[in-house]
Amino acid sequence: MLLESADIFESDRHVFINFQALGCRLNEAELETWASQFMQRGHQVTTDAAEADVVVFNSCAVTAQADRKSRQQIGRLQRNNPAARLIVTGCHASLNPAAVKDYLGVDLVVDNQHKEQLVDQALDLVGDGVGQGVTVEPVLGEAGNALLLRGRHRGFIKIQDGCRYRCTYCIVTTARGDERSRSEADILAEINRLHRQGVQEVALTGVHVGGYGGDIDSSLYRLLNEILEHSEIPRIRLASVEPWDLPDNFFGLFQDSRLLPHMHLPLQSGCDSVLRRMARRCKTAEFARLVERARAALPLFNVTTDLITGFPGETEQEWRQTMKFVEAIGFGHMHIFPFSARAGTKAARLPEQIDGATKKARSREMHELAAQLKQSELRAHLGNRAEVLWEQRLGDDGGRWIGYTPHYHKIASSDKTIEASSISEVSIDSISNDGSTLVNDSLQPQITLADIPYHAARR
Numbered sequence: 001m002l003l004e005s006a007d008i009f010e011s012d013r014h015v016f017i018n019f020q021a022l023g024c025r026l027n028e029a030e031l032e033t034w035a036s037q038f039m040q041r042g043h044q045v046t047t048d049a050a051e052a053d054v055v056v057f058n059s060c061a062v063t064a065q066a067d068r069k070s071r072q073q074i075g076r077l078q079r080n081n082p083a084a085r086l087i088v089t090g091c092h093a094s095l096n097p098a099a100v101k102d103y104l105g106v107d108l109v110v111d112n113q114h115k116e117q118l119v120d121q122a123l124d125l126v127g128d129g130v131g132q133g134v135t136v137e138p139v140l141g142e143a144g145n146a147l148l149l150r151g152r153h154r155g156f157i158k159i160q161d162g163c164r165y166r167c168t169y170c171i172v173t174t175a176r177g178d179e180r181s182r183s184e185a186d187i188l189a190e191i192n193r194l195h196r197q198g199v200q201e202v203a204l205t206g207v208h209v210g211g212y213g214g215d216i217d218s219s220l221y222r223l224l225n226e227i228l229e230h231s232e233i234p235r236i237r238l239a240s241v242e243p244w245d246l247p248d249n250f251f252g253l254f255q256d257s258r259l260l261p262h263m264h265l266p267l268q269s270g271c272d273s274v275l276r277r278m279a280r281r282c283k284t285a286e287f288a289r290l291v292e293r294a295r296a297a298l299p300l301f302n303v304t305t306d307l308i309t310g311f312p313g314e315t316e317q318e319w320r321q322t323m324k325f326v327e328a329i330g331f332g333h334m335h336i337f338p339f340s341a342r343a344g345t346k347a348a349r350l351p352e353q354i355d356g357a358t359k360k361a362r363s364r365e366m367h368e369l370a371a372q373l374k375q376s377e378l379r380a381h382l383g384n385r386a387e388v389l390w391e392q393r394l395g396d397d398g399g400r401w402i403g404y405t406p407h408y409h410k411i412a413s414s415d416k417t418i419e420a421s422s423i424s425e426v427s428i429d430s431i432s433n434d435g436s437t438l439v440n441d442s443l444q445p446q447i448t449l450a451d452i453p454y455h456a457a458r459r
Helices: 025-040 064-080 091-095 098-100 112-126 171-176 185-194 220-230 252-254 270-278 284-297 316-329 358-378
Strands: 016-021 045-048 054-059 085-090 104-109 154-158 201-205 237-239 262-264 303-310 333-340 385-393 401-404 408-411 421-428
Touching: 016 025, 016 220, 025 045, 025 054, 025 091, 025 112, 025 154, 025 201, 045 408, 054 064, 054 091, 054 112, 054 408, 064 085, 064 091, 085 091, 091 098, 091 112, 091 171, 104 112, 104 270, 154 185, 154 262, 185 201, 185 220, 220 237, 220 252, 252 284, 284 303, 284 316, 316 358, 333 358, 385 408
Parallel strands: 016 045, 016 054, 054 085, 085 104, 154 201, 201 237, 262 303, 303 333
Antiparallel strands: 385 401, 385 421, 401 408
Protein backbone atom coordinates (compact mmCIF):
# COMPACT_ATOMS: atom_id res chain seq x y z
CA MET A 1 0.00 0.00 0.00
CA LEU A 2 1.43 3.37 -1.07
CA LEU A 3 0.76 6.38 1.15
CA GLU A 4 0.90 9.92 -0.20
CA SER A 5 3.14 12.61 1.23
CA ALA A 6 1.71 15.27 3.51
CA ASP A 7 4.35 17.70 2.31
CA ILE A 8 3.49 21.11 0.91
CA PHE A 9 5.93 20.80 -1.99
CA GLU A 10 5.22 19.69 -5.52
CA SER A 11 7.70 17.01 -6.57
CA ASP A 12 7.94 14.49 -9.38
CA ARG A 13 10.54 12.41 -7.58
CA HIS A 14 9.83 10.45 -4.46
CA VAL A 15 11.74 8.02 -2.36
CA PHE A 16 9.47 5.32 -0.93
CA ILE A 17 10.35 4.52 2.69
CA ASN A 18 9.19 1.63 4.84
CA PHE A 19 9.67 1.56 8.62
CA GLN A 20 10.11 -1.46 10.86
CA ALA A 21 10.57 -1.59 14.63
CA LEU A 22 11.25 -4.24 17.23
CA GLY A 23 10.96 -3.70 20.96
CA CYS A 24 9.86 -0.74 23.04
CA ARG A 25 7.44 2.09 22.45
CA LEU A 26 10.39 4.46 22.25
CA ASN A 27 11.48 2.72 19.05
CA GLU A 28 7.99 3.26 17.65
CA ALA A 29 8.03 6.93 18.67
CA GLU A 30 11.29 7.43 16.78
CA LEU A 31 9.84 5.84 13.64
CA GLU A 32 6.90 8.23 13.76
CA THR A 33 9.28 11.19 13.94
CA TRP A 34 11.37 9.99 11.00
CA ALA A 35 8.30 9.22 8.89
CA SER A 36 7.03 12.76 9.42
CA GLN A 37 10.43 14.23 8.53
CA PHE A 38 10.68 12.19 5.33
CA MET A 39 7.19 13.28 4.28
CA GLN A 40 7.93 16.94 5.02
CA ARG A 41 10.82 16.66 2.55
CA GLY A 42 8.58 15.42 -0.24
CA HIS A 43 9.02 11.65 0.05
CA GLN A 44 6.57 8.87 0.73
CA VAL A 45 5.81 6.28 3.36
CA THR A 46 4.80 2.79 2.31
CA THR A 47 3.47 0.01 4.53
CA ASP A 48 4.86 -2.62 2.15
CA ALA A 49 8.59 -3.26 2.61
CA ALA A 50 8.70 -5.09 -0.73
CA GLU A 51 7.96 -1.90 -2.69
CA ALA A 52 10.24 0.42 -0.73
CA ASP A 53 13.37 2.13 -1.99
CA VAL A 54 14.56 2.51 1.60
CA VAL A 55 13.81 0.33 4.61
CA VAL A 56 14.59 1.68 8.09
CA PHE A 57 14.75 -0.89 10.88
CA ASN A 58 14.87 0.28 14.52
CA SER A 59 16.34 -2.71 16.35
CA CYS A 60 16.21 -3.96 19.94
CA ALA A 61 18.71 -5.61 22.30
CA VAL A 62 16.94 -5.69 25.66
CA THR A 63 17.38 -9.47 25.88
CA ALA A 64 19.45 -12.08 24.05
CA GLN A 65 16.22 -13.13 22.32
CA ALA A 66 15.69 -9.54 21.12
CA ASP A 67 19.20 -9.59 19.69
CA ARG A 68 18.38 -12.80 17.79
CA LYS A 69 15.10 -11.39 16.54
CA SER A 70 16.85 -8.25 15.35
CA ARG A 71 19.36 -10.31 13.35
CA GLN A 72 16.55 -12.44 11.91
CA GLN A 73 14.48 -9.39 10.93
CA ILE A 74 17.42 -7.81 9.13
CA GLY A 75 17.82 -11.03 7.14
CA ARG A 76 14.11 -11.16 6.27
CA LEU A 77 14.07 -7.55 5.13
CA GLN A 78 17.07 -8.12 2.88
CA ARG A 79 15.60 -11.27 1.34
CA ASN A 80 12.17 -9.71 0.75
CA ASN A 81 13.56 -6.65 -1.01
CA PRO A 82 17.26 -7.02 -1.91
CA ALA A 83 17.14 -3.90 -4.10
CA ALA A 84 16.17 -1.60 -1.24
CA ARG A 85 18.69 0.38 0.74
CA LEU A 86 18.58 -1.08 4.24
CA ILE A 87 19.29 1.22 7.18
CA VAL A 88 19.64 -0.30 10.65
CA THR A 89 19.54 1.70 13.87
CA GLY A 90 18.49 1.11 17.48
CA CYS A 91 20.07 -0.72 20.39
CA HIS A 92 21.20 -3.87 18.55
CA ALA A 93 22.95 -1.71 15.97
CA SER A 94 24.49 0.57 18.62
CA LEU A 95 25.94 -2.32 20.62
CA ASN A 96 27.23 -4.21 17.56
CA PRO A 97 27.89 -1.58 14.86
CA ALA A 98 30.74 -3.36 13.06
CA ALA A 99 28.93 -6.71 12.98
CA VAL A 100 25.65 -5.17 11.79
CA LYS A 101 27.42 -3.27 9.01
CA ASP A 102 28.72 -6.64 7.76
CA TYR A 103 25.25 -8.24 7.68
CA LEU A 104 24.17 -9.07 4.15
CA GLY A 105 22.28 -6.17 2.59
CA VAL A 106 22.89 -3.55 5.28
CA ASP A 107 23.84 -0.24 3.66
CA LEU A 108 23.99 2.07 6.66
CA VAL A 109 24.20 1.74 10.45
CA VAL A 110 23.09 4.71 12.56
CA ASP A 111 23.79 4.40 16.26
CA ASN A 112 21.48 5.81 18.93
CA GLN A 113 23.68 8.86 19.53
CA HIS A 114 23.26 9.96 15.90
CA LYS A 115 19.58 9.23 15.29
CA GLU A 116 18.77 12.89 14.78
CA GLN A 117 20.87 12.70 11.61
CA LEU A 118 19.18 9.56 10.25
CA VAL A 119 16.93 11.28 7.70
CA ASP A 120 19.77 13.34 6.25
CA GLN A 121 22.06 10.30 6.10
CA ALA A 122 19.35 8.21 4.45
CA LEU A 123 18.70 10.77 1.72
CA ASP A 124 22.45 11.22 1.17
CA LEU A 125 22.66 7.45 0.77
CA VAL A 126 20.00 7.14 -1.94
CA GLY A 127 20.97 10.34 -3.77
CA ASP A 128 18.94 11.34 -6.82
CA GLY A 129 18.78 7.96 -8.45
CA VAL A 130 15.98 6.35 -6.48
CA GLY A 131 12.33 6.88 -7.12
CA GLN A 132 12.72 8.71 -10.44
CA GLY A 133 9.75 8.74 -12.73
CA VAL A 134 7.22 8.21 -9.93
CA THR A 135 4.68 11.00 -9.69
CA VAL A 136 2.12 11.24 -6.92
CA GLU A 137 -0.11 14.20 -6.15
CA PRO A 138 0.85 15.47 -2.69
CA VAL A 139 -1.62 16.03 0.10
CA LEU A 140 -1.38 19.71 0.98
CA GLY A 141 -1.08 21.17 4.45
CA GLU A 142 -1.74 19.06 7.54
CA ALA A 143 -4.43 16.82 6.05
CA GLY A 144 -2.03 13.88 6.14
CA ASN A 145 -0.22 12.40 9.10
CA ALA A 146 2.66 9.93 9.16
CA LEU A 147 1.26 8.18 12.23
CA LEU A 148 -2.24 7.60 10.85
CA LEU A 149 -0.91 6.69 7.42
CA ARG A 150 1.15 3.93 9.02
CA GLY A 151 -2.04 2.49 10.50
CA ARG A 152 -1.38 3.75 14.04
CA HIS A 153 -3.96 5.54 16.15
CA ARG A 154 -2.01 6.36 19.31
CA GLY A 155 0.90 8.76 19.06
CA PHE A 156 4.05 7.80 20.96
CA ILE A 157 5.81 10.96 22.10
CA LYS A 158 9.51 10.65 22.89
CA ILE A 159 10.08 12.97 25.85
CA GLN A 160 13.61 11.88 26.74
CA ASP A 161 16.34 9.35 26.00
CA GLY A 162 19.03 7.62 28.07
CA CYS A 163 19.19 6.69 31.75
CA ARG A 164 21.32 7.81 34.72
CA TYR A 165 20.97 4.48 36.55
CA ARG A 166 22.70 1.16 36.03
CA CYS A 167 20.45 -1.74 36.98
CA THR A 168 22.77 -4.74 36.95
CA TYR A 169 20.83 -6.68 34.28
CA CYS A 170 20.22 -3.77 31.86
CA ILE A 171 22.15 -3.26 28.62
CA VAL A 172 19.83 -0.54 27.32
CA THR A 173 21.51 2.19 29.38
CA THR A 174 24.78 1.34 27.62
CA ALA A 175 23.10 1.40 24.22
CA ARG A 176 21.14 4.61 24.82
CA GLY A 177 23.71 6.69 26.72
CA ASP A 178 23.23 9.66 29.02
CA GLU A 179 19.86 11.21 29.81
CA ARG A 180 18.64 13.87 27.39
CA SER A 181 15.26 15.55 27.86
CA ARG A 182 13.31 17.30 25.12
CA SER A 183 12.03 20.76 25.91
CA GLU A 184 8.48 21.18 27.15
CA ALA A 185 7.79 23.49 24.20
CA ASP A 186 8.87 20.88 21.62
CA ILE A 187 6.77 18.17 23.27
CA LEU A 188 3.70 20.41 23.45
CA ALA A 189 4.14 21.45 19.81
CA GLU A 190 4.26 17.80 18.70
CA ILE A 191 1.18 16.86 20.73
CA ASN A 192 -0.82 19.80 19.42
CA ARG A 193 0.25 19.08 15.83
CA LEU A 194 -0.85 15.46 16.12
CA HIS A 195 -4.17 16.51 17.63
CA ARG A 196 -4.82 18.92 14.76
CA GLN A 197 -4.15 16.03 12.39
CA GLY A 198 -6.75 13.79 14.01
CA VAL A 199 -4.81 11.87 16.67
CA GLN A 200 -6.92 11.40 19.82
CA GLU A 201 -4.40 9.81 22.19
CA VAL A 202 -0.70 10.18 22.94
CA ALA A 203 1.61 8.11 25.15
CA LEU A 204 4.70 9.70 26.67
CA THR A 205 7.69 7.43 26.33
CA GLY A 206 11.44 7.30 26.89
CA VAL A 207 14.13 5.18 28.52
CA HIS A 208 13.77 6.83 31.95
CA VAL A 209 10.44 8.67 31.70
CA GLY A 210 10.27 9.46 35.41
CA GLY A 211 13.63 11.18 35.18
CA TYR A 212 12.34 13.63 32.59
CA GLY A 213 13.60 17.16 33.10
CA GLY A 214 16.49 16.40 35.44
CA ASP A 215 18.87 17.95 32.92
CA ILE A 216 16.68 20.95 31.98
CA ASP A 217 15.23 22.10 35.32
CA SER A 218 11.85 20.43 34.81
CA SER A 219 10.10 17.22 35.89
CA LEU A 220 7.53 14.72 34.69
CA TYR A 221 4.99 16.26 37.09
CA ARG A 222 5.57 19.72 35.64
CA LEU A 223 5.47 18.44 32.06
CA LEU A 224 2.11 16.73 32.62
CA ASN A 225 0.71 19.91 34.14
CA GLU A 226 1.86 21.85 31.08
CA ILE A 227 0.31 19.34 28.68
CA LEU A 228 -2.99 19.34 30.56
CA GLU A 229 -3.06 23.14 30.59
CA HIS A 230 -1.84 23.90 27.08
CA SER A 231 -3.30 21.10 24.94
CA GLU A 232 -6.77 19.80 24.23
CA ILE A 233 -5.89 16.26 23.17
CA PRO A 234 -8.53 14.00 24.76
CA ARG A 235 -6.31 11.19 26.03
CA ILE A 236 -2.84 11.26 27.56
CA ARG A 237 -1.15 8.03 28.57
CA LEU A 238 2.13 7.27 30.31
CA ALA A 239 4.40 4.47 29.12
CA SER A 240 6.77 2.65 31.47
CA VAL A 241 7.79 4.73 34.51
CA GLU A 242 10.27 3.61 37.14
CA PRO A 243 8.44 3.46 40.50
CA TRP A 244 10.98 5.47 42.50
CA ASP A 245 10.56 8.68 40.49
CA LEU A 246 7.04 9.71 41.46
CA PRO A 247 6.32 12.35 44.14
CA ASP A 248 3.60 11.78 46.75
CA ASN A 249 1.19 14.17 45.03
CA PHE A 250 1.70 12.63 41.58
CA PHE A 251 -1.59 10.77 41.35
CA GLY A 252 -3.55 13.94 42.08
CA LEU A 253 -2.91 14.75 38.41
CA PHE A 254 -5.25 11.92 37.44
CA GLN A 255 -8.25 13.89 38.67
CA ASP A 256 -8.14 15.31 35.14
CA SER A 257 -9.80 12.48 33.21
CA ARG A 258 -7.66 13.15 30.13
CA LEU A 259 -4.75 11.57 31.99
CA LEU A 260 -5.69 7.92 31.66
CA PRO A 261 -5.87 5.61 34.72
CA HIS A 262 -3.14 3.17 33.78
CA MET A 263 0.60 3.05 34.42
CA HIS A 264 3.26 0.49 33.69
CA LEU A 265 5.48 0.35 36.80
CA PRO A 266 8.35 -2.15 36.37
CA LEU A 267 8.73 -4.28 39.50
CA GLN A 268 11.27 -6.89 38.21
CA SER A 269 11.17 -8.87 41.49
CA GLY A 270 8.91 -9.07 44.53
CA CYS A 271 11.79 -9.85 46.89
CA ASP A 272 13.97 -7.13 48.42
CA SER A 273 17.16 -9.20 48.46
CA VAL A 274 16.82 -9.85 44.71
CA LEU A 275 16.04 -6.18 44.10
CA ARG A 276 19.31 -5.27 45.85
CA ARG A 277 21.26 -7.57 43.54
CA MET A 278 19.48 -5.92 40.62
CA ALA A 279 20.45 -2.46 41.97
CA ARG A 280 16.83 -1.43 41.84
CA ARG A 281 16.00 1.72 43.80
CA CYS A 282 12.55 0.73 45.08
CA LYS A 283 11.81 -1.78 47.85
CA THR A 284 8.64 -3.86 47.83
CA ALA A 285 7.04 -1.87 50.69
CA GLU A 286 7.62 1.38 48.78
CA PHE A 287 6.17 -0.16 45.63
CA ALA A 288 3.09 -1.32 47.53
CA ARG A 289 2.53 2.18 48.96
CA LEU A 290 2.82 3.65 45.47
CA VAL A 291 0.11 1.31 44.18
CA GLU A 292 -2.04 2.15 47.19
CA ARG A 293 -1.79 5.86 46.35
CA ALA A 294 -2.75 5.20 42.75
CA ARG A 295 -5.82 3.16 43.71
CA ALA A 296 -6.77 5.62 46.43
CA ALA A 297 -6.89 8.33 43.77
CA LEU A 298 -8.83 6.10 41.33
CA PRO A 299 -10.09 2.75 42.71
CA LEU A 300 -9.87 0.90 39.37
CA PHE A 301 -6.43 2.29 38.49
CA ASN A 302 -4.71 -0.36 36.35
CA VAL A 303 -1.10 -1.12 37.27
CA THR A 304 0.89 -3.32 34.89
CA THR A 305 4.50 -4.43 35.28
CA ASP A 306 7.64 -6.26 34.13
CA LEU A 307 9.10 -9.20 36.04
CA ILE A 308 12.32 -11.21 35.64
CA THR A 309 12.37 -14.87 36.63
CA GLY A 310 15.52 -16.74 37.64
CA PHE A 311 17.74 -13.78 38.41
CA PRO A 312 21.23 -14.95 39.53
CA GLY A 313 21.14 -16.33 43.05
CA GLU A 314 17.33 -16.37 43.25
CA THR A 315 16.50 -19.06 45.83
CA GLU A 316 13.25 -20.94 46.09
CA GLN A 317 12.39 -18.88 49.17
CA GLU A 318 13.03 -15.63 47.29
CA TRP A 319 10.90 -16.87 44.43
CA ARG A 320 8.03 -17.67 46.82
CA GLN A 321 8.29 -14.13 48.21
CA THR A 322 7.96 -12.77 44.68
CA MET A 323 4.92 -14.91 43.92
CA LYS A 324 3.25 -13.82 47.15
CA PHE A 325 3.98 -10.13 46.56
CA VAL A 326 2.73 -10.20 42.95
CA GLU A 327 -0.48 -11.89 44.07
CA ALA A 328 -0.99 -9.29 46.79
CA ILE A 329 -0.54 -6.36 44.39
CA GLY A 330 -2.82 -7.80 41.71
CA PHE A 331 -1.37 -6.53 38.43
CA GLY A 332 -3.68 -6.04 35.48
CA HIS A 333 -1.07 -7.38 33.06
CA MET A 334 2.52 -8.59 33.28
CA HIS A 335 5.47 -8.89 30.92
CA ILE A 336 7.46 -11.86 32.19
CA PHE A 337 11.05 -12.52 31.12
CA PRO A 338 13.38 -15.37 32.09
CA PHE A 339 16.68 -13.74 33.04
CA SER A 340 18.88 -13.11 30.02
CA ALA A 341 22.60 -12.64 30.71
CA ARG A 342 23.82 -9.71 28.62
CA ALA A 343 27.53 -9.32 28.03
CA GLY A 344 28.72 -6.06 29.50
CA THR A 345 26.32 -6.07 32.45
CA LYS A 346 27.19 -6.81 36.07
CA ALA A 347 24.44 -9.44 36.37
CA ALA A 348 26.09 -11.56 33.68
CA ARG A 349 29.09 -11.91 36.00
CA LEU A 350 27.18 -12.63 39.20
CA PRO A 351 27.65 -16.06 40.83
CA GLU A 352 24.91 -18.68 41.15
CA GLN A 353 23.47 -18.30 37.68
CA ILE A 354 20.10 -20.12 37.49
CA ASP A 355 19.73 -23.01 35.06
CA GLY A 356 17.42 -22.64 32.09
CA ALA A 357 14.92 -25.26 33.23
CA THR A 358 14.36 -23.47 36.56
CA LYS A 359 13.98 -20.10 34.84
CA LYS A 360 11.40 -21.53 32.45
CA ALA A 361 9.50 -23.32 35.23
CA ARG A 362 9.28 -20.11 37.26
CA SER A 363 8.22 -18.21 34.16
CA ARG A 364 5.38 -20.70 33.55
CA GLU A 365 4.27 -20.41 37.17
CA MET A 366 4.23 -16.62 36.99
CA HIS A 367 2.35 -16.69 33.68
CA GLU A 368 -0.35 -18.80 35.31
CA LEU A 369 -0.68 -16.34 38.17
CA ALA A 370 -0.68 -13.40 35.75
CA ALA A 371 -3.59 -14.95 33.82
CA GLN A 372 -5.59 -15.28 37.05
CA LEU A 373 -4.85 -11.70 38.02
CA LYS A 374 -5.87 -10.44 34.59
CA GLN A 375 -9.20 -12.24 34.93
CA SER A 376 -9.72 -10.49 38.25
CA GLU A 377 -8.82 -7.16 36.65
CA LEU A 378 -11.21 -7.58 33.71
CA ARG A 379 -13.93 -8.93 35.97
CA ALA A 380 -13.90 -5.70 37.96
CA HIS A 381 -15.01 -3.77 34.86
CA LEU A 382 -18.03 -5.91 33.90
CA GLY A 383 -21.24 -3.89 33.92
CA ASN A 384 -19.39 -0.57 33.61
CA ARG A 385 -19.24 1.80 30.66
CA ALA A 386 -16.03 3.08 29.08
CA GLU A 387 -14.85 5.65 26.56
CA VAL A 388 -13.02 3.60 23.93
CA LEU A 389 -10.49 4.68 21.31
CA TRP A 390 -11.21 2.43 18.32
CA GLU A 391 -8.11 1.36 16.42
CA GLN A 392 -8.67 -1.65 14.20
CA ARG A 393 -11.46 -3.39 12.31
CA LEU A 394 -11.05 -7.14 11.99
CA GLY A 395 -12.34 -9.21 9.09
CA ASP A 396 -13.85 -11.92 11.25
CA ASP A 397 -17.16 -11.88 13.12
CA GLY A 398 -18.76 -9.52 10.62
CA GLY A 399 -16.10 -6.87 10.96
CA ARG A 400 -15.83 -6.28 14.70
CA TRP A 401 -13.88 -3.33 16.01
CA ILE A 402 -11.02 -3.49 18.48
CA GLY A 403 -10.13 -0.59 20.75
CA TYR A 404 -8.77 0.28 24.17
CA THR A 405 -10.48 1.58 27.28
CA PRO A 406 -8.92 4.34 29.40
CA HIS A 407 -7.58 1.58 31.68
CA TYR A 408 -5.76 0.10 28.66
CA HIS A 409 -7.94 -2.96 28.33
CA LYS A 410 -8.63 -4.30 24.87
CA ILE A 411 -12.33 -4.33 24.02
CA ALA A 412 -14.27 -5.67 21.00
CA SER A 413 -17.54 -4.36 19.58
CA SER A 414 -19.76 -5.13 16.59
CA ASP A 415 -21.20 -1.59 16.48
CA LYS A 416 -21.33 -0.71 12.77
CA THR A 417 -21.27 3.05 13.42
CA ILE A 418 -17.71 2.98 14.82
CA GLU A 419 -14.99 4.74 12.82
CA ALA A 420 -11.22 4.36 13.13
CA SER A 421 -9.58 6.80 15.55
CA SER A 422 -12.96 7.76 16.99
CA ILE A 423 -13.83 7.68 20.68
CA SER A 424 -17.22 6.43 21.83
CA GLU A 425 -18.76 5.24 25.07
CA VAL A 426 -19.90 1.61 25.22
CA SER A 427 -21.06 -0.83 27.83
CA ILE A 428 -18.76 -3.62 29.02
CA ASP A 429 -20.93 -6.72 28.78
CA SER A 430 -18.68 -9.75 28.93
CA ILE A 431 -15.21 -11.22 28.50
CA SER A 432 -13.97 -13.09 25.44
CA ASN A 433 -13.66 -16.87 25.57
CA ASP A 434 -9.88 -16.72 25.74
CA GLY A 435 -10.07 -14.33 28.69
CA SER A 436 -7.99 -11.59 27.02
CA THR A 437 -10.56 -9.05 25.85
CA LEU A 438 -13.57 -7.18 27.17
CA VAL A 439 -16.64 -7.36 24.95
CA ASN A 440 -19.38 -4.91 24.08
CA ASP A 441 -22.67 -6.13 22.54
CA SER A 442 -22.14 -9.75 23.69
CA LEU A 443 -20.05 -10.76 20.68
CA GLN A 444 -18.87 -13.78 22.64
CA PRO A 445 -20.98 -16.00 24.89
CA GLN A 446 -21.72 -13.98 28.01
CA ILE A 447 -19.34 -14.53 30.91
CA THR A 448 -20.90 -13.34 34.14
CA LEU A 449 -19.36 -12.76 37.53
CA ALA A 450 -20.48 -16.20 38.64
CA ASP A 451 -18.56 -17.83 35.81
CA ILE A 452 -15.20 -16.47 36.96
CA PRO A 453 -13.67 -17.83 40.17
CA TYR A 454 -13.21 -15.10 42.73
CA HIS A 455 -9.58 -14.15 43.18
CA ALA A 456 -8.79 -12.30 46.39
CA ALA A 457 -5.62 -10.65 45.09
CA ARG A 458 -7.34 -7.50 43.86
CA ARG A 459 -8.85 -4.62 45.76
